[in-house]
Every structure is written in C-alpha cells, then in structure tokens.
Amino acid sequence: MTEAVPHxxxxxxxxxxxxxxxxxxxxxxxxxxxxxxxxxxxxxxxAHESALAAMERDLNPAAALRRR
Incomplete structure (x- = not known):
C-alpha cells in the first residue's frame, strides 16, 4: 500500500x-x-483500492452525485 492517505x-x-x-x-x-x-x-x-475510492467520494461529494 504505497499510496499516501491524506490527513x-x-x-x-x-x-x-x-x-x-x-x-x-x-x-x-x-x-x-x-x-x-x-x-x-x-x-x-x-480492499485498499476500494477504500481509496470511498475516500475520494468522501473528499468530493459532487463526484458521488454524478455516479448516480
């Protein structure tokens, strides 16, 4: 898991x-x-990739709305 997770x-x-x-x-x-x-x-x-995608959705709520 080399990708950094932001504070x-x-x-x-x-x-x-x-x-x-x-x-x-x-x-x-x-x-x-x-x-x-x-x-x-x-x-x-x-599992880690899925968690990163969830974090991205949490960081950018507008992107989650476009998925629907």
Missing part, C-alpha cells in the same frame, strides 16, 4: 473471518469510523 483520513485493511482468505476495510476521519466495506474483497490490494 485526517486513515484506512485499515484486515482479514475477514468469513469468508476465509478475504479482506475488508475501515475508513476513519479524525479517528472516528466514517465508512467500512460492505463486501469481502479477494485481496488486500483490492
């Missing part, structure tokens, strides 16, 4: 108990939980 955000990627071998993520802003993954990801890298 005040932090991303935690962790293995899931079920399904085994999958990963989930949690995004925090100023230490408080902002969002967490709602689906398992097949690799740690995929």
């Amino acid at each position: 005040p955000y932090s991303i935690e990627v962790s293995p899931l108990m079920k399904p085994a071998g999958h990963f989930g993520w949690a995004m925090r802003k100023h230490g408080k939980l902002t969002e967490r993954s709602d689906r398992p990801h097949v690799s740690e890298q995929k």
Whole structure:
C-alpha cells in the first residue's frame, strides 16, 4: 500500500473471518469510523483500492452525485 492517505483520513485493511482468505476495510476521519466495506474483497490490494475510492467520494461529494 504505497499510496499516501491524506490527513485526517486513515484506512485499515484486515482479514475477514468469513469468508476465509478475504479482506475488508475501515475508513476513519479524525479517528472516528466514517465508512467500512460492505463486501469481502479477494485481496488486500483490492480492499485498499476500494477504500481509496470511498475516500475520494468522501473528499468530493459532487463526484458521488454524478455516479448516480
């Protein structure tokens, strides 16, 4: 995970108990939980990429509106 996460955000990627071998993520802003993954990801890298996309949506709410 070489991509820098800007302050005040932090991303935690962790293995899931079920399904085994999958990963989930949690995004925090100023230490408080902002969002967490709602689906398992097949690799740690995929989970991190998904968390970065969620962070981008949080940083730019107008971009999230255009997706709909």
